[in-house]
Amino acid sequence: MDRQQEFVLRTIEERDIRFVRIWFTDVLGTLKSVAIAPAELEGAFAEGIGFDGSSIEGFARVFEADMLLLPDASTFQVLPWRGESPSTARMFADIRMPDGTPSPADPRTVLxxxxxxxxxxxxxxxxxxxxxxxxxxxxxxxxxxxxxxxxxxxxxxxxxxxxxxxxxxxxxxxxxxxxxxxxxxxxxxxxxxxxxxxxxxxxxxxxxxxxxxxxxxxxxxxxxxxxxxxxxxxxxxxxxxxxxxxxxxxxxxxxxxxxxxxxxxxxxxxxxxxxxxxxxxxxxxxxxxxxxxxxxxxxxxxxxxxxxxxxxxxxxxxxxxxxxxxxxxxxxxxxxxxxxxxxxxxxxxxxxxxxxxxxxxxxxxxxxxxxxxxxxxxxxxxxxxxxxxxxxxxxxxxxxxxxxxxxxxxxxxxxxxxxxxxxxxxxxxxxxxxxxxxxxxxxxx
Structure with a gap:
């Protein structure tokens, strides 16, 4: 685990953050979001979060639906419009294939x-x-x-x-x-x-x-x-x-x-x-x-x-x-x-x-x-x-x-x-x- 990931985990505990939203976009630029519990975040950094890519515009066909969200710890921020305690934070994610390679459908990967x-x-x-x-x-x-x-x-x-x-x-x-x-x-x-x-x-x-x-x-x-x-x-x-x-x-x-x-x-x-x-x-x-x-x-x-x-x-x-x-x-x-x-x-x-x-x-x-x-x-x-x-x-x-x-x-x-x-x-x-x-x-x- 790198220092940025350690900082995120420490901040979540210190600031009583109960929800972490993982953000990404589809090919058209529509913002997508999935919320995970802080207890799941260490595993998400290591292995990614599985999701059905066939449900997202432009990501995958049904027979190749399984994909992974890999949170980018450098993008961690607390959401100010969810500032009440417990707080909510967000991170952007890169999209990965099940074997860990970058998804060819991820706009963030394209850039x-x-x-x-x-x-x-x-x-x-x-x-x-x-x-x-x-x-x-x-x-x-x-x-x-x-x-x-x-x-x-x-x-x-x-x-x-x-x-x-x-x-x-x-x-x-x-x-x-x-x-x-x-x-x-x-x-x-x-x-x-x-x-x-x-x-x-x-x-x-x-x-x-x-x-x-x-x-x-x-x-x-x-x-x-x-x-x-x-x-x-x-x-x-x-x-x-x-x-x-x-x-x-x-x-x-x-x-x-x-x-x-x-x-x-x-x-x-x-x-x-x-x-x-x-x-x-x-x-x-x-x-x-x-x-x-x-x-x-x-x-x-x-x-x-x-x-x-x-x-x-x-x-x-x-x-x-x-x-x-x-x-x-x-x-x-x-x-x-x-x-x-x-x-x-x-x-x-x-x-x-x-x-x-x-x-x-x-x-x-x-x-x-x-x-x-x-x-x-x-x-x-x-x-x-x-x-x-x-x-x-x-x-x-x-x-x-x-x-x-x-x-x-x-x-x-x-x-x-x-x-x-x-x-x-x-x-x-x-x-x-x-x-x-x-x-x-x-x-x-």
């Missing part, structure tokens, strides 16, 4: 494998997400849009506002669980909020995002509202993004930094961004995995719909933020296409793989987009070599299906399940008769 590839090249992959979400009133009339908790806008200060108190409570809980928050504010849509997490390695960030979603939803329910990470819940209002800042470090040095280079962006950084652009269409189904995701991308505003990069250009898919003198560590790339409903483990895996491919193949970064890309005509964008992102989940899946990069990154099991699940989602969506169609055609035809 760990991608990060190991980066490590073999001397890099550590860091991410910093800006997570947007909406707060709605609890009662939604059938067939009616949800009602936001306020009518405030970007950066508005709302005295005694629900969102104001909500963000304070949620951030307090995040920090109690060791998750550092950098900024928080009201976003552009009514009832829309943003909370930005601090930089961490990508695996820690993905764990933090799953914890973040749980905390946001728990905190909202306690306040009589509900929180949604749906990419585009309201017509005519901004969608919810998860803009993510990315960088590679070689030891303590930022591999994206080069003194004197344009925007202080190194050759490695330029090649990494070029990889994101070259493979943007192939990875889009993973970073934007829902039918509704494409309503956000193609609704205008600051949502990027075209494959390009720019310096402080918020209409571009990839932005290179302004470098602060003396802050070499801050040189980074910001991917603005990813939305808040993505599975962070898989999304960060394909972003990393695309960037590393750009480095390995020596991709050339095209000229930056200096104009508002949304303000250009289709002809102007074509003349500049700016391609569109996929216009629908169906189009994104078509590109993903032909992608060797995505198949290799996700592994055969996750790749096949993800495609089949999302193709079924598109087929179901395509059959729907929407209110738009009824309003447009019912009395005209």
């Amino acid at each position: 760990g494998r991608a990060m190991n590839t980066a490590s073999e090249q001397g890099f550590t992959f860091y991410t910093h997400p800006e997570i947007e979400f909406y707060l709605f009133k609890p009662d939604v009339e059938p067939g009616q849009p949800p009602v936001p908790v306020d009518q405030a806008g970007f950066f508005d200060h709302v005295p005694y506002g629900t969102a104001h108190d909500f963000r304070r409570a949620a951030i307090t809980r995040l920090e109690q669980m060791g998750i550092s928050v950098e900024f928080s504010h009201h976003e552009g849509g009514p009832g829309q909020n943003e909370i930005d997490l601090r930089y961490a390695d990508a695996l820690s960030t993905a764990d933090n995002i799953m914890t973040f979603r749980a905390i946001v939803k728990e905190t909202a329910l306690e306040r009589g509202v509900f929180a949604s990470f749906m990419p585009k819940p309201l017509l005519g209002q901004p969608g919810s993004a998860m803009h993510t800042h990315l960088s590679l470090f070689d030891g303590d040095s930022n591999a994206f930094y080069e003194a004197g280079a344009p925007y202080q962006l190194s050759k490695t950084g330029r090649q990494f961004i070029a990889g994101l652009l070259v493979h943007a269409g192939e990875i889009c189904a993973v970073t934007n995995q829902w039918v509704n995701s494409y309503k956000r991308i193609w609704s205008g505003g600051e949502a990027p719909a075209h494959v390009c990069w720019g310096h402080n250009n918020r209409s571009a898919m990839v932005r290179v933020p302004m470098h602060k003198p003396g802050k070499e560590q801050s040189v980074r790339a910001e991917v603005r296409s990813i939305d808040s409903a993505a599975n962070p483990y898989l999304a960060y895996s394909v972003l990393l793989a695309a960037g590393l491919k750009g480095i390995a193949e020596g991709y050339e970064l095209p000229p930056e987009a200096e104009d508002d890309v949304w303000g250009l005509t289709d002809r102007e964008r074509r003349a500049m070599g700016i391609k569109p992102l996929p216009g629908s989940l169906d189009a994104a899946l078509t590109e993903m299906e032909e992608s060797e990069l995505v198949a290799e990154t996700l592994g055969e099991h996750v790749f096949d399940f993800f495609l089949r699940n999302k193709q079924a989602e598109w087929a179901s969506y395509r059959e729907q008769v929407t209110q738009f169609e009824l309003d447009q055609y019912l009395k005209q035809l």
Whole structure:
């Protein structure tokens, strides 16, 4: 037993923790949980916890159902919304096959494998997400849009506002669980909020995002509202993004930094961004995995719909933020296409793989987009070599299906399940008769 596991067992005894929840996600990024008694934890560390993988989306077929949860002691935290005595704690788990080998269906394993590839090249992959979400009133009339908790806008200060108190409570809980928050504010849509997490390695960030979603939803329910990470819940209002800042470090040095280079962006950084652009269409189904995701991308505003990069250009898919003198560590790339409903483990895996491919193949970064890309005509964008992102989940899946990069990154099991699940989602969506169609055609035809 290692020191972290010993620390967990000692803390459980000292803090009168009676329930330990083991967390993991399915292929689509849905949080799963099983509670065990503290007396069972030592055995779980040594041998894992058996469960029926065939009951979880994308994990196993019926004839190969037996799987194991192996708790990761480094992720142990007491749940602040279960702070009464006796307390409840949680740990994330890695999924193992009965013989102890990593499960090919575990999203956490997929990201760990991608990060190991980066490590073999001397890099550590860091991410910093800006997570947007909406707060709605609890009662939604059938067939009616949800009602936001306020009518405030970007950066508005709302005295005694629900969102104001909500963000304070949620951030307090995040920090109690060791998750550092950098900024928080009201976003552009009514009832829309943003909370930005601090930089961490990508695996820690993905764990933090799953914890973040749980905390946001728990905190909202306690306040009589509900929180949604749906990419585009309201017509005519901004969608919810998860803009993510990315960088590679070689030891303590930022591999994206080069003194004197344009925007202080190194050759490695330029090649990494070029990889994101070259493979943007192939990875889009993973970073934007829902039918509704494409309503956000193609609704205008600051949502990027075209494959390009720019310096402080918020209409571009990839932005290179302004470098602060003396802050070499801050040189980074910001991917603005990813939305808040993505599975962070898989999304960060394909972003990393695309960037590393750009480095390995020596991709050339095209000229930056200096104009508002949304303000250009289709002809102007074509003349500049700016391609569109996929216009629908169906189009994104078509590109993903032909992608060797995505198949290799996700592994055969996750790749096949993800495609089949999302193709079924598109087929179901395509059959729907929407209110738009009824309003447009019912009395005209």
